[in-house]
Amino acid sequence: MSRSFRVHPEVVESDLADAVSYYRDIDEALPGRLVEEYEAGLRRIAAHPTLLAEYQPGWRRVLLARFPYLLAFVVSEETIHVVGLFHTRREPAMMAGAVRDRR
Numbered sequence: 001m002s003r004s005f006r007v008h009p010e011v012v013e014s015d016l017a018d019a020v021s022y023y024r025d026i027d028e029a030l031p032g033r034l035v036e037e038y039e040a041g042l043r044r045i046a047a048h049p050t051l052l053a054e055y056q057p058g059w060r061r062v063l064l065a066r067f068p069y070l071l072a073f074v075v076s077e078e079t080i081h082v083v084g085l086f087h088t089r090r091e092p093a094m095m096a097g098a099v100r101d102r103r
Contacts, residue, residue: 003075005046007082008102011071015085019069037064038085041071045082049075056092059083059099072099 016038023030041062045052055061061070072084072095083102086095 003049003078003080005080005082007042008084010102011082011085019067019085019087034064034067034069037067037069038071040065042082045071045073045080049073049080056096056099059096063088074099074103 016035019034020031023034041064044062049060052060052062055070055072059072059074061072063070068088070086070088071082072086073080073082075081081103083099084095086098
């Protein structure tokens with residue numbers, strides 16, 4: 001079965017933009033690397049969404065390889081919905097609330 005793939009607008013407009021801004025202040029090369037890791041994470045999710053275990057009830061995650069971030073996503077029979085890019089030190093309850101609000 002083929003599922004549609006979508007990314008919540010706040011993931012790019014807020015979550016990714018904030019992380020890029022942070023890393024740009026450290027080193028001009030880092031934002032490009034972060035975006036590469038973000039895109040690789042999206043490809044992993046699209047290729048094998050159900051192979052990634054549930055992190056919290058109702059949603060899954062993929063860790064970015066070289067940055068302390070995770071992509072949170074929800075899988076249904078029809079859709080793969082990426083709902084957040086979160087720093088791994090964020091409180092799980094905050095992440096769960098954002099996932100719930102962005103579904």
